[in-house]
Amino acid sequence: MAETAKSSQKHGGGADASRRDFLYLASGAMGAVGVAAVAWPLVDTLNPSADVLALASTEVDLSPIQEGMAITVTWRGKPVFVRHRTEAEIEQARSVEVDDLRDPQADADRVQEAPWLVVIGICTHLGCIPLGNKPSEPRGDWGGWFCPCHGSHYDTAGRIRKGPAPENLPVPQYQFVDDTTIKIG
């Protein structure tokens, strides 16, 4: 459009030319708005669709999980770890000096009921799934989880203690429906 304005100035002159320039600018601006308005719907199609956003919340029955055990459930296509902690593990998680942690968070801020730890099981480094839910798997130096991809160690509150991961395992939104059932999401 600027090109148009330039090349036309040799034809006209004076007040007429400025009116013309205004017209070119206004048309150009409107064209730009139009293109942007068309681009947005195309880009937005790639965002999560309505059915994905409405994906069901997941209910988890806690009763079969023995103390010291953990299970993996799926929520929004992601693994969620639900762990029934032992007294020793709870104590271990609470006794840590919060300020010394890489991502300082008290254990009390990460659980609703002390025995039950619910975290999204995706390593905050590059998205692998840490080991430690099955008895046969390594749980790392702090007895929580160990990510085999790049060696991140998480403690019994799911907090990062060693390795490249920058943050603690995130806690999803969940609530206790009754004593033995939680609803994630």
Add this chain to the structure above:
Amino acid sequence: MSEFKTNSKVVKWIDHRLPIFSFMHEELHAYPAPRNLSYMWNFGSLAGIALVIMIVTGIVLAMQYVAHTAHAFDSIEHIMRNVNYGWLVRYIHMNGASFFFIVVYIHIFRGLYYGSYKSPRELLWILGVVILLLMMATAFMGYTLPWGQMSYWGATVITNLFSAIPVVGDSIVTWLWGGFAVGNPTLKRFFALHYLLPFVIVAVVFLHLWALHRFGSNNPLGIDAKGPQDKIPFHPYYTVKDAFGLGVFLTIFALFVFFAPNYLGHPDNYIPADPLQTPPHIVPEWYFLPFYAILRSIPDKLLGVLAMFGAIAVLAVLPWLDRSPVRSGKFRPIFKQFYVLLLIDVLVLGWVGAKPPEGIYLVLGRVATAYYFLHFLVVLPLLAVFEKPRPLPHSISEPVLKGGGQAAGATAKPMEKA
């Protein structure tokens, strides 16, 4: 013609090594075009833009679509209901096909009237026919993808055309299907090709433009430019004229997309494909109706198929059928009348194509088919010999500058304002 100039060191550096900026300047900016092009010359660039619209929306749709007989229909409904703006993108793509064809058909009929296929633009014209064929193949395969009733039966009927080929016909059809009926293998290969062919079209469009820029656009008078006074730079004159035409096109297009998105479609395609039940009336999309009418008007299977493909093939050899030295229909009084007849003929063929093949429609279809071929194979060659064209103007700028044919010595009639 102005040379490409720039003050930017970066642009200069690049252009010295890869002269893309001077190329663009020459072909899109300084490119000298006849000064008398009418709005009928808008449809080439419109077709190009329609192609871009189809490719962009198509790629977005392909990211959501599932090419599987069990999921294709569901995935379309998913796009229509759940994907953000999915309904909009799909309606644009659906109606975009129709509007692409409208624009291209007008573009073709403009060429037919002004003799744009004549020397030295024969290859340009043939490349155009190739684009038309590719478009038809792309549109046909695209229509199969929603896997509705018309998708399925359209695919079945059209692929069965090849069974008319003697001896190997049936094997070819089985090969096309990848099975013994239209099915999942067919759908998946159609999807792959529907994605591929538009890019082949883009490539042929570039050849089409290359050939166009060799001798430049034809013009309403059909005479060659005599000198620089007959030409004007493409930019800003035709860029702005094309932009205005695009605005008109988009407005009409938007009316269909937003207020009558299913008007040009067929309700049966909202019924999932059922291989055991054919809809009572199989109708192709409107842009195929004239060809469909030609197919049905001939009672022999093989001949019908040949006639249908022949209707396009005859366009490819048109430069050698119409040997009249005068390009523009403006100066060919008898040609002009036959041209209108051809236009009506094609409309009649389209109308008949939408009707059941019986009674008056069958008769009309046969007459119209006969005229279609007569026009190209008999009328045009004869006109070239017997028609006496009106005298041609001396140059393009002459009638334009004088503003009318009454000017002394002018031999052309005034510029048609219509």
Add this chain to the structure above:
Amino acid sequence: MKRLFTAATVALLTTFGAGAAQAAEGAAIPDHEFSFEGIFGTFDRAAAQRGLQVYNQVCASCHSLKYVAFRTLGDLGYEPEQVEALAAQYQVTDGPNDQGEMYQREAKASDAFPSPFPNDAAARAANGGALPPDLSVITQARPNGPDYLHALLTGYEEAPADADLPPGQYWNTAFPGHQIAMPPPLSEGIVEYQDGTEATVSQMAHDVTVFLHWAAEPHMEARKRGGIGVVLFLLIFTGMLYAVKRKVWRDLH
């Protein structure tokens, strides 16, 4: 020249469009008035809610609505809790559970309407060989869908004396060929409307048509609203481009 092309294009669009619409044969369908017609048309929420009641209590026993998710019912003016409650009227199959078995549970807002039959063969078997079509896009899958649907639901009559009606078939003025396998679904008062509207056959036919037309194209209102903005924008923009074109070309003529 140009006028000729314009005329030809208009002729092309109208004849072919109309031709396609006429191609499916059937009896003459009387025009019925709906609030969603026209470029400013919107869905009558109250009618659509009543229509949902008709679908739930009448149609749903044979016809699926498998592309419509309960969560979208919010569009019709229901609160989230009402949507949950509407969903909970239906049982859906979920699973497999930890024992590897499929199980039934109440539907949630994120589920789609469950189908009344496990598959098409079961649906045919239960309906004398006729398959009750899915209703999700029914108004788009028939020429003049809403008018047709209303005419069909109100079109049951005594078969004419000379008609040879096989058992299990009913006479319907709107159905192509007039012989339909669906028994008359609506009768006076078969539904008791929550809002107290009198449930006449014509009223129920109207309401369920509104509901099903919404189900077929839930984004219709967004489409028309968007269209008005887009067309206005394009008209102004095109007008400006015309002015630019005139100015650029003025020196040339």
